Every structure is written in C-alpha cells, then in structure tokens.
Amino acid sequence: MVVEQPERTRALMPKLMAFMADHVYPSEALYAEQLARARWQVPAVMEDLKQKARAAGLWNLFLADDESGAGLTNLEYAPLAEVMGRSAIAPEVFNCSAPDVGNMEVLFHFGSPEQKRQWLTPLLDGRIRSAFCMTEPDVASSDATNVRTRIVRDGDHYVINGRKWWITNAGHPRCDILIVMGKTNPDAPRHQQQSQILVPRGTSGVKLVRTLPLFGFDDAPHGHGEFVFENVRVPASNLIAGEGRGFEIAQSRLGPGRIHHCMRLIGSAERALEAMVVRARSRVAFGKPLAEQGALRELIARSRIEIEQARLLVLKTAYLMDQVGSKAARAEIAMIKVAVPMMAQAVLDRAMQVHGAGGFTDDFGLSYAWAWARALRMADGPDAVHLEAVAKLELKKNG
C-alpha cells in the first residue's frame, strides 16, 4: 500500500487546485446571482468557466481514453474528482458532471460511429448536455428488471412508451439528447429484455410532466424531471449496441457512476469540515469561541476520522476497479456506496449545526450539499440494496 498520489495525479493536481481557488470558488456567488435572475438559463459565468477550464487543460479528465479524454485510471482520477466535488458548480466546469459523464462513457464504449459523431462529440465539447432515463415512479427501479417502459420495433423505427422520473438535466436548456432504458424483448431471459435508445429531446411525444424538487431545491438550471414518453418514434439506428444489451450497458455505467459520486462526496465533506473549523474559530457564544467547546472539538475530530476512512476505501475501490474491473470489485463499490454518503451526510449535518440558522440557508452551500448527500443514499440504488449485496458476498465466503 502506497498512500502517495499517482504521478499523473500529482501533475494535474496543483493546476486543478489553483483553478478552483482562482476561478471556481470566487464564482459561486455570481453563479447563484445569475441563476436567481433567470432560473432555467445557463448562467453566463458557467460558460466562461468552462472555456477557461478547457484552455487550462482541465477538461474531460474523467475519460480513460488518451485521445478523447485525459486517459486517467480510476485511481488517478479519484483525488481530482474529490477536489471537483468541493464545489457544487465545479464538475460541470470541467465537463465531468453526472449524468453526462456516464452518457459519454456509454457512447464511447457502445455507440456507433454515427452516434458518436452526432452526440458524443458535442458532449465532449461541452456544447450540449444529456439525460439518462432509467428510474420509473411506479416500480422499485433499484431492480432493473422491473422497468416497464416499452421500446417496440416498427419498421425502420422504434416506438417508445413509458414514464420516467428523477431525470437529471431535464430542465437544462441545452439538454438535447436522452438515453432511454426500456424493454424491447419482454420474453427474453431476464437480463436480455432491456435495450437503451437515443431520443433527441425535441422528438414528438416526449413530455416533461414536471420538475422534481430535491427537498426544496429545484437544482436549476439542470433540475430533475418526470417525463412521459407517448408513442415517441425514433430511427432504428438510434438503438445503442443492439437489442437486449440494455442491462449490460446499464451495468457498465453503474460502477464508475457510483464511485464518481463517492469521490466527489469526499470533497464535499472535506470542504464542510474546513468550513466547520473556520466557523468554530471565529464564532463566539457564551463568552468563548466555539473552537474551545469540547463537544464541538470531538465532532471535528470524528469528522476527520470518518473522512479519512471513507477516502481510503474509495481509493482502494478505484484501484481494484482498475486492476480487476467493476464486477470483481462489486463488493467494494457497494461498500463505498453505503459508507460515503452516510459519512458525508453526518459531516455536513455537523457543519450545518455549527453555522447556526445560516447553515440551513444558501449562504454556505451546506444545506444543498447535505441534500445531495442524502439523495445519494437513494440514487443508483438505496442503501438496503447495497448492504444486501455486501451481505450476500460475505455469506458466501468460507462456505
């Protein structure tokens, strides 16, 4: 075990940290202001930041391909993603935000040349955004075989009917393409019934029923939406990879998706701990600085201990994914998916409390970060599902 960051990480890290300090943190307030004026428009500062990030060579770091991306392994990317996770606006700045990252990876690995040309290129350029339509309101979507949306072949087209919700980017003005999961072959074996298909946002029959708040946050300008697909007709060539490969494609994105969330949550928790420390040093109550109150000091120490442990488990998982692949690392992926959001939630909760009533407002970004950590105990599978996966593997050992 070597704790030092890999060489390529160390090469990029100072640049990334400087960019965060010089450009990202100072722009957070402006971003919020611009957004307050035009709720579902992209704040101009975001476009500006994206150009600067690209110019600085901090672009598409997530993509493990040398040509289209930075060619980093998970282990190399992890500390960088953590730093991006420190600001709610940062991942998009570096074109590393969910669900676009997952969609780009799917197109990169499974897309046809034409699909790549049409959708992957503008996504890699940061010109458009995308959504992944998997979760459905009427079934427990943590079990992917439950999906009810139908994708039916009709001559040279497929016709899609179904209802999806919690579709991130649904409200974004440049969210031009949706990847929709549905069943093409309900009679096939359990994991070969599903397919994924590309649906341009403007296709007739694609209806955004409503946007869904997360706690009270609308998450503008991207937001989370509920879509109805009513007889949505797209060319057959929009199908990704082939009929019956939907489950396989979904699996391929889930491991990386989950660890990316966890990497960023480490950064979110780390920044919250720093904020807690700053506040504790500066705030006086009942005659002495909060920093001198023993109970709070213990919470600071516990937060540090929890963050350290969670980070190490994320790094180990990244390393295993690099070495043996997501499937062989599925126990570890499940473990971090449980451990990291819970840790982040706990640290953020303490940070909010130290910030008094202000902790619940938008003033410190803590309440939003908390809500997001909380959501990640559900998104990509609830805790219960991942705990069950870990338990099942454990009960098989030494059998």
Place this chain on the structure above:
Amino acid sequence: MVVEQPERTRALMPKLMAFMADHVYPSEALYAEQLARARWQVPAVMEDLKQKARAAGLWNLFLADDESGAGLTNLEYAPLAEVMGRSAIAPEVFNCSAPDVGNMEVLFHFGSPEQKRQWLTPLLDGRIRSAFCMTEPDVASSDATNVRTRIVRDGDHYVINGRKWWITNAGHPRCDILIVMGKTNPDAPRHQQQSQILVPRGTSGVKLVRTLPLFGFDDAPHGHGEFVFENVRVPASNLIAGEGRGFEIAQSRLGPGRIHHCMRLIGSAERALEAMVVRARSRVAFGKPLAEQGALRELIARSRIEIEQARLLVLKTAYLMDQVGSKAARAEIAMIKVAVPMMAQAVLDRAMQVHGAGGFTDDFGLSYAWAWARALRMADGPDAVHLEAVAKLELKKNG
C-alpha cells in the same frame, strides 16, 4: 401516572380528528396547487378552512384563557397539538401556529388594553399575522444578552436600529405587526437591558432584505425573512410592559413555544410512521413486499419505540409546566427540545428512504417535515445549549 387523556382533551379530540380527516388532509394538495400559482398569497382554501375550524369550535385551543381561548392546560392541549402537527397546514387552520401563538400570549399577558385592542383581537380572530424579531445574524442569539438591536427613546417615540433574521411570517401578505427585541438600557444589569416593542409592518425604515430558504423551501406564503430596521420610529406606547422587561417577556414565551413545537413534531413523526407502514405494505422490491424485509421491520419497530418515549416525555413536561411552571420545569423543557426533534428527524429520515426517490420530493410531505424537524434542532436554541442546560442542573444535584 395515568396515561389516559384528560377529560377536556377527550371531549375535543374526536371533533379535531374528524376535522383533520374531513377537511385538512384532503385540502393539502389543493393548498399546494393554489400556492404554486401565487407564491406569496394566502391560498383561498386556507381562509375557507379557518372559517370552518372556527365554526367547529376548534379555534385558539392553545390559549389557556377560558374567555379568549379554550382554557386548556398544557397537558390538555398536548394531544390536540400533536394531531395538528400531523399536517404542515393544520396549525394555521386552527389559529395555533408559531410564532403567532407566542405573540398572542405575550400580548395577552403583557399588553396594554390599547395594544390588545389593536393587535391581539385581530390576531385571535385570525385576520392578521405577526412576527417575532429576536434572532440576529451577527451574534449567537441563543444567548439573548447578545442582542445588538437598539431601541432608543426620543421624546414620545422610540427609534429602532438593527438587523434581524429568520423572522417567520416575514413574507406573509397579512403579517401586519412585528414584535421587536432590542436593548433600551445597555448599561442596566444583564437581564434588564432588553425591551420588546410593537412595530407595525409598514412603518418607515422597516426593510425586508431577503427571504431565507430552509433546505431550498421558501416556506411560502409566510416564509422566513431578514429585516433591517433603519431609524424606525414608533410611538412610545408601543413598548410592551415597560423598559427592561424584554428578557422576562422572552423567557415567558420560550417554554411554551418549545413544547408546542415538540407536541407538533410528535404528530409529524407519527404520521411519517404511518406512511412508512402503508408504503411498506404496498411496495414490492426484489420479489417481496418491503413489509417482509427484516431490516425495514426493525426500523418500523424502533420508530414506534422512539415516538412512544418522546411523547411521554413531552406529556410529563406539559404536566410539570402546568403544576410548577416553566422555570421549575426547565430541565424537562430542555430535554424535550433535544430529544423530540432528533427523534422526529430519525423517523422522517427512515420514512423518506422507504418512499424511494419520491421521499425527497413534495409528493409525500416528508422532505419538508424533515427539514422542519432539522431546523428545530437549531430554532429556539441549538441542541448544544439545551444539553448544557441539562448538564448544568445534573451536575448540581446531590452536590
């Protein structure tokens, strides 16, 4: 110890529960709809419900005065307040919502006849609403002696300067009167420096700087605001009770205010548990109803155990307040202020998780109820302050 509800509670309870079932729960969706159309207007359904409640004799139940209110003790009121706490819109329906309840009590006990005529009567009638301006952004307001707002005598008037935040009702279109806490005599003994004064909302110099979200919720139509008071001039007769009595008045409202919040949180948690049970029975995942999954069953059981214990402590506290007063019951008030929000938060968190992604939206009311429970670990004093109060008393025992 007798567990049965007091006689007067039992007389009112069936009426209240029927009213909730017939009128309040069925109106929640409509209230949200009307509010969505006009964010800072009072939804028509609320006025309608208030009239019905008053007609049904379910009005001002909080007020321990036989004539102006229902004349109930805390112990008698507690189970009724719990039922009101089951719906976010209910307390206002019955004219029992914070901070108006506290303001009415202050006016009832400390107001001059003229102050009562002008402000208490319309408040008791539910015609206007009110705010209590105590917390300040720049100081740890859990220590009331920190208050910086100045109230300075100038001939027949007082002139007020200061900044206040987390002022509930700030956005309400009928919030006509503010009770403002400030210092009249900074050189007096520590607890005689403060006074409270009535400031009509429209007085020149009263400026609403912004409304403050709670985990993204704007809490319309009442909201929470940040006010600046710039040379606000009101007649000297607006002072409540007399110079230097501000701390005393504040103390008098805090005990009842805290226990009312706790009573309602019990109801909030109880409804969440019921929702959890309903969901567990109806939702299927991985081939069996959630209700058959052992880990979830344990959470249901733990929630029941935690609610029962918290409710009993609230009832004991209510009883003590009735028998020996808020001051003698201050340990118990501090205890419930810590125990009940934490319990409610835990139960609501589990209820959200069982509801999947929907738990974080407005669909089930759970995320808002959670945010409110979370806020109450800070409002009226953070946990740390109440734990300290309990510890101090404990450490004095058997000395």
Place this chain on the structure above:
Amino acid sequence: MVVEQPERTRALMPKLMAFMADHVYPSEALYAEQLARARWQVPAVMEDLKQKARAAGLWNLFLADDESGAGLTNLEYAPLAEVMGRSAIAPEVFNCSAPDVGNMEVLFHFGSPEQKRQWLTPLLDGRIRSAFCMTEPDVASSDATNVRTRIVRDGDHYVINGRKWWITNAGHPRCDILIVMGKTNPDAPRHQQQSQILVPRGTSGVKLVRTLPLFGFDDAPHGHGEFVFENVRVPASNLIAGEGRGFEIAQSRLGPGRIHHCMRLIGSAERALEAMVVRARSRVAFGKPLAEQGALRELIARSRIEIEQARLLVLKTAYLMDQVGSKAARAEIAMIKVAVPMMAQAVLDRAMQVHGAGGFTDDFGLSYAWAWARALRMADGPDAVHLEAVAKLELKKNG
C-alpha cells in the same frame, strides 16, 4: 397522565430509600469480601440484611397479593423495584430477585396446595432459592416451541431427559427446587405440547455440568449453570397445573419478568449517572475537572434524557399491564425490553469511561452492571424477537 407516584408507593419509598442508604450500600463491599473468601457460600451479611428488610416491612413487595405479599400493582411496585435495581445485592435482600420472583408467582397462581406448602412457603420466607430451567443450548429458545427436553409419564412418576443452560441460581447452596419446562405431548397442538414440573435439586440424575460465566463474572454465589437431566424421576404430583399448560405458564411469567428487569435497570442506570456526576466533579485531567469538559457534559445530559424517557415508558407499560393485562400490553412490554437494556448499556458505558481503567474493575460495580444490562438484551428473548413483535403489531394497524 399524572406523574406523581401512587399513594402506596409514596408510603413505602422513604422507608426503602432509608434502608438502602443505611444498610444496603454500606454492605456492598463487605458482601464482596465475604464472597471472595467463600465463593459459593451465601455471605453472612446477606442473611443479616434479609432479616432486617423483613423486619422493616420491606419484603416480598413484588407479590400483588395482599396476604402473602405487599399487594402492589405493577405501577405501584415499579419505582420501588427501580430503587432496588440500584444495587446488585439489593433485590435478594428484599426477596425480590429473579428468577425466584417468577417462580413464586408461578407457584402462587398455578401451584397445588401441597406444592405451595412445600416450595412457595420457604421461598416467600427467603429460606430457599429456586431456578427456572427453560433455555436449551441446542435450539433458539426464544421460540418456546423449540424446547427439546422430554417429560414422560411413567406410572405415578414423570421421567425427565434433556439439557438446559443459563439456569440462574444453579450454584446457590440453597437452590433447592427447579422448575423444568419440557414436552409432555409432542403431538399436541403447538402451544399445548409443553408442561412445567417441579424437580428437587437433589433428585438423582440432575447433573450440573458447569457454571457459565457472564463476561468473566461467575455471578457467585448464585451463578448460571448448565444442567443435564438424565432419567430424572419425580412424582406425578410435581407437575404444575396439568399437562400441556407449560406454554401458558411460561407466558404468564414473561411479561412481569421482563418489566421487573426493566424497572431495576432504570435504577442501575440512574446510579451510574450519579456516579458519573460525582466522578466528573472530583477528577482533574489536563488541568481542569472532568465536569468542565464539554463533551462529557453532553454525555451526562444525554444520559439524563435517555433515562427519563425509558422510565416513563416502563411506567406506562406497568400501568397498562395493571389495566388491561400483559397480553394487551405486549407491544409495550416488547418495547421496554428493547429500549431499557440498550439505554442502560449506553449510560453504563459512559460511566465506565469516566471512571478510567477503574471502570472496568469491581471497584465501582459498573462493569458488572454493564454486563448484566448487556445480558438482558438476550435474556427473555433477544432484541430481534421483540423488535419483530413490535413491527408485526405496527404493520397490522390501520390495515
């Protein structure tokens, strides 16, 4: 709800508290010393204390019969049992210790006149002690239908074969009588297969295989034993109540048995909190008394809050048992069986920590009290079984 103690409790309480202060607490060290000299003999001080307690009218308070006992209800007895629970040696002093209390109640309610004469009378006199042989090492005994011990009729006798463990009092020199649970009718309906039978300790074939330590504690002089019954032959008249009534008899003792344990644990936790406070006031570390360290103060406050809530739930349960019986109060009994040991364990853990390394020795009685609280998360049914019982009832509500 009335918090005051019932009249008969208030009449006895000062006497009991004075007895504890004058006789019990001051004898704890002597009891330990005498025991250290003769591990499995009854320390002389115990017999002395018993005589004093009986003379003081503090004897058999548990028995709800006016003639043989004090005639107290559960609600009246609860606060007294709590006080007895403050000292590990106190329950026996007042002839109120488990499992004798349960055995006496069984004999009182189900015993024949001859059985009462022979065994109940000396037990009520405190002349002998008794054991209850139910748990078996080879099956999950929390499910009483699993019992494997056989009780077979043979002419005028019954012949018993089986293995039992965790038989409290097994090592006591005056433990003269065992009540053994086994199956007389394995083909009867599920809850009519079992019977209970009286087996004098000295009967041929009764073999104490070993005594079982509890976290290293031998619990002398009573101890916990593993028995083998090999062709143990007793007169048929030793059967209690009749064949097939074993399950019914067991059920009748479980409710009271569980609540008695909980009552005493409240006292155990309460004494630990007091010890924590005393220690915190007197011990200095890093230049200031522990009592001034914020984190510890919070633990003191949390302990107080947890004890208060647990006590109230025990009192409510006692009240319900008195009013509607153990069966109708089974949810509450299950709740306290989970909540109280967990609370006591937590409070005792904190108390130990405050006492430094001494907390783990016999010097303060804390480690033994902790071990006992821990054991009670298993004895009379593990937490999981009681949580399941609560969940099942909850899931049936509003069905």
Place this chain on the structure above:
Amino acid sequence: MVVEQPERTRALMPKLMAFMADHVYPSEALYAEQLARARWQVPAVMEDLKQKARAAGLWNLFLADDESGAGLTNLEYAPLAEVMGRSAIAPEVFNCSAPDVGNMEVLFHFGSPEQKRQWLTPLLDGRIRSAFCMTEPDVASSDATNVRTRIVRDGDHYVINGRKWWITNAGHPRCDILIVMGKTNPDAPRHQQQSQILVPRGTSGVKLVRTLPLFGFDDAPHGHGEFVFENVRVPASNLIAGEGRGFEIAQSRLGPGRIHHCMRLIGSAERALEAMVVRARSRVAFGKPLAEQGALRELIARSRIEIEQARLLVLKTAYLMDQVGSKAARAEIAMIKVAVPMMAQAVLDRAMQVHGAGGFTDDFGLSYAWAWARALRMADGPDAVHLEAVAKLELKKNG
C-alpha cells in the same frame, strides 16, 4: 496507493496462516483447560507452541531490526499482526505480545549493553516476561506529567516510592522485570522530570496489592496488577538512558504500542465477523436460518464495511510511521486509536448477539475479545484524549 501486501509480508503470510490453522486455533481449548487447572501457571501448551513458532521462523516479527528481529517495517508487519490478533493466545506464541514488545523495543533502543544482556536477551528468547509500570490509580495518567511515583538518587542506588495499577503481566510467574516510570527531577521542565528504571520483580519493597479483573476476566496467567513500591532500592545502573528521559522513552513506545493494538483488533473483528457468518448460516430460529433474516444481513454488511475502512486507516498509519515517524503521524495514530477499538467493539457486540446466550460465555471467545476491545478505548489514553489531539491538529490547519 497500492493495496497489495509488501513482498516480505507475502513471504511470511502463508507460513503464519498455516501455523495458526495447524497449531494455534486447535490449541485454544487445551490452553483454557490447562489454565483452568492451574490458574497462574503458564499452560504447557503455550511453551510448546512458542518452540514450534520459533522453529518455524515466526518469532519476534515485531522487531524492526534485521538481526534481533524480522526487520519488518510497520507496513510489512501490520497484516501479520492482524492475523495474530485473531486468537487471544497467538501474540505470545510468536513472542509479539504487549507489553513485552514495548519493553523489548525500549531496551533495544535505549538500554545499555549490560541492560540488554541481562533483560533484552531473555525477553527476545521468550524465557521471561516483563511489565511496564506507568498508570497510577490516583491521577489521570493519560497526562503523563501527572505521574507521582518518585525515583530518588541515593548514592549508587535509586529509591522508588509510588503506586501503580493496570500493570499487565503482574501475575505471570515468569514476569521477572518491571520498567517503572517516575519522577527523578520534579523541578525540571515539564517533560524532563520523568525517568524510567528497571526493577527486578523480586526486589524488596515491590508489593503486588491485588490483581485487577477486566470485567470479570482475571486474564490469567498474566493478569493485571496493582503494585505498591515502598522504598524499593535498585542500582543506579538500572536507570534507562539517563535522568529526565522518561517522557521521551514513553513517547517512543506509545505510537508503536497503539498501532500494534489496532492491528490485532482488526484481526479480532475479522474473526468475529467470520464466526457471525458461520453461526448465521447454521442457526435456525422461527423457521428459517438466521442468515436469511434481513436485519442480521445488514449487520453483517455493516461489519464488513467498518472493518475494511478501519484496516485501511491502520495501514496508512503504518506506512506514514515508516516514512515520517510517529511524531509526524500522530494525528493518524490518534485516529486509529479511536476508530479501531470502537469498530471492533461494535462488530464483536453483533457477533455476540448472533451467538445467543453463548456469546457471553467463554465458549466462543467473543466476550473476552469484546472486553479487550472495550479496554482499549481506555488503555494508552482514553478516546477523549485522542479525539482532542485530532481536533487540535485540525483546528490548526489553514489557520
């Protein structure tokens, strides 16, 4: 970060694991039996195992010296120590048990040639055992400057007076040498007042007042003792390193001592989890194997997650100690000292519960392992002290 074990660890590991499987686990019961027959004698099986271990080249692996020990770094030793931690008897088998390890390291680094010859050589040979006398009953010994024992020069001798407790190995028949910490120069600067001195066990004036149980465990044959030193006179040459260096020597052993405990606790928790899994698969309750009960499955999963995180933090700490030394790694050492015992305690508690009443006996070794984990939340400094150390460092960051 590389997860793989270092080369030298991989070379030794199969040998160590085979030795555990072939010799150690199968001897645990015999060891207990021999001990039961002669409580304070060394069980013959231990001497036999030690010879075998030495013959197998599994001896003194802890010592980072190539000649006297195995020359392993902390990172190399950690996984091996973890495996030793799986059995309560294993560390001594490999001559790697506390406090001898620490004493050997002190003598190795600070001892004179004569001190080494006389005491280090027989310790490295496993012929004798040793004790470290630091903790005192009357002061908070977590603050080493509190020590009250006096070591006074008198001609060619030192005279020692004081009281020490929790002296591990106090009862061991071959515990021939004590290292005693005391003050030689009470007027020197705070950290130069203390010295350490070698006191042969049989010196006149060394009095074992009592052995101290840990919960109810006597921890024979080594035990924990309370010593009084009354005018104990030893040659001046017995002083280690020089007057005033006691604090420095203590510091040098604390880091390694703490991480060794943590390494072993990981193994203890790992074995408990395995036992839990085995039990869950084999035990049936209410008609189905425990392994199919969801709540238990979650506990298995959570245990796995907690162990993984704790182990990684221990490994990182070991690595840092190797690279930058104990002082620079003091935050990490403090972190594992808090995190690992707490984790082990939680895992062991669950394992006990799954084992029913048997979990509290000696049958599965779980209750003893738990007690030991609990003790380690106090030994070498209570949690509070380590949390404070972490907090202090955190609050200094970004200052």
